[in-house]
Amino acid sequence: MIEPDLTITSRSQLAEEVLRESGQEVNLCYQCRKCAAGCPISYAMDYKPAQLIHAIRLGMDDIVFNSKTVWLCSSCETCTTRCPQEVDVAKVMDAVKIITLRRGIKPTIPRVSSFHKAVLANVKKCGRMFEVGMMISLKLRTFEFFKDVGLGMKMFRKGKLKIIPSFKGARTTWRIFRRVKRIEKGNRSA
Ligand code: SF4
Ligand code: SF4
Numbered sequence: 001m002i003e004p005d006l007t008i009t010s011r012s013q014l015a016e017e018v019l020r021e022s023g024q025e026v027n028l029c030y031q032c033r034k035c036a037a038g039c040p041i042s043y044a045m046d047y048k049p050a051q052l053i054h055a056i057r058l059g060m061d062d063i064v065f066n067s068k069t070v071w072l073c074s075s076c077e078t079c080t081t082r083c084p085q086e087v088d089v090a091k092v093m094d095a096v097k098i099i100t101l102r103r104g105i106k107p108t109i110p111r112v113s114s115f116h117k118a119v120l121a122n123v124k125k126c127g128r129m130f131e132v133g134m135m136i137s138l139k140l141r142t143f144e145f146f147k148d149v150g151l152g153m154k155m156f157r158k159g160k161l162k163i164i165p166s167f168k169g170a171r172t173t174w175r176i177f178r179r180v181k182r183i184e185k186g187n188r189s190a
Contacts (some may be wrong), residue, residue, distance in 0.1 A: 006181075013059055014064065015059065024073075025087070028086070029053045029087050034083060035078075035083055036079075036080075039079055041072050046066045047063065052064060052092075067108065070100070071112040071113065072112075075094070076090070101113070111144075111161070118134050118138040127168070127171070127174060132161050132163055133165060
């Protein structure tokens with residue numbers, strides 16, 4: 001019997017970019033939809049995870065970048081563990097977010113992207129999460145100054161929020177950020 005040749009010979013430009021960014025081969029997907037069936041957020045998504053993977057395969061950039069799916073994804077990885085083809089769907093979602101920002105495309109849910117940026121900037125600066133600093137940074141990015149103020153006050157009264165950051169273990173985090181920067185620089189010049 002002749003073995004079928006399963007070598008992937010062509011990819012859409014977007015699938016190629018996703019592969020470079022995440023190491024994930026979306027062409028392995030055979031549309032069983034197990035990822036979509038297990039996704040706890042799929043009810044709110046305009047395109048289910050399996051549909052988004054298919055759109056990437058077909059190079060339908062307009063659908064992928066205009067969809068809210070990747071910005072709603074909570075990175076819970078249920079899809080990743082369910083995929084029989086071992087496509088790490090959660091990683092694909094992350095890759096699409098990175099590509100969206102790199103191409104200068106406005107995220108369909110800007111608040112989520114602002115949250116990611118605020119968290120990352122905060123951890124980079126303090127070495128770990130400093131909630132009050134992150135909240136201020138988020139509010140300055142979203143202009144939602146009064147949102148959740150009541151909840152914040154409640155947490156503050158219960159001693160859940162510190163007003164001074166702890167830089168404990170920060171050196172290790174700073175080292176990680178420096179290393180990632182070096183890797184990214186190397187990847188860009190390669
Ligand atoms: S990682 Fe995202 S797409 Fe996958 S199951 Fe969780 S929320 Fe859904
Ligand atoms: S579970 Fe895997 S193979 Fe099935 S549709 Fe999702 S990505 Fe494709």
